[in-house]
Amino acid sequence: MKLAVSHPWDLSVEEARALQARLAAQVIAELTFDPAAIQTIAGIDVGFRGEIARAAVVVLRFPSLEPLDSACAEVPITFPYVPGLLAFREGPSVLAALERLSTWPDLLIFDAQGRAHPRRLGLASHLGVILDWPSIGCAKSRLIGVHDPPGDAAGDWAPLYDGEEMVGAVLRTRPGVQPIYVSIGHRVDLPTAIEFVLRCTRHHRLPETTRYAHQVAAGEELPIGQQQLRLF
DNA sequence: GCGACAG
């Protein structure tokens, strides 16, 4: 499906930061949909092979987490890795992959930060805004902010602060493993974002959405329509 | 000036 998205990606570092500051004002930091109506959730991740970015999107049925659809796209890299400007490096490939989807998801979960960003516009919020679609940021490590260590039980979390502002949550998805960084992307609130990440998590630190997307981005096969093996 | 820094 074609996406009605017109967005400038070929910008200088200074222009990119200025654009983020403007787009950040468009983030809707509230729940604008009915959580009970969510039937599909997409996991999004990007891998790199030399000078090529390979983005993968996997759509899972919710809450069963059964893979329904997936798509990937390879795009030449045109922007360097600059902390805080990840969207300008991975954004184009993610949009290309989304365009190849045949099943549009109700919610997007990114392997990146959302609001927990210097200008409140991590990749998850950035794409959420330009697509004007519900999104959540779910990162493996910290970009900004300070926090106390979350409790040891699955589901325990600690607020992530940037100064006086709470920008996300440091969530323990499994006992005894490093927590992950959850923040709102667009059109959701933090409690709901945390809830969905937890409900997408099975036996691993990362939610199934992210794990499937990571596999596809790495070139592996996705067991769509097949019975899922229980290896644990 | 020094250190931090999603993927």
Place this chain on the structure above:
DNA sequence: ATCTTGTCGC
């Protein structure tokens, strides 16, 4: 992210 073997722990 990516380059890379063995190794510690459940």
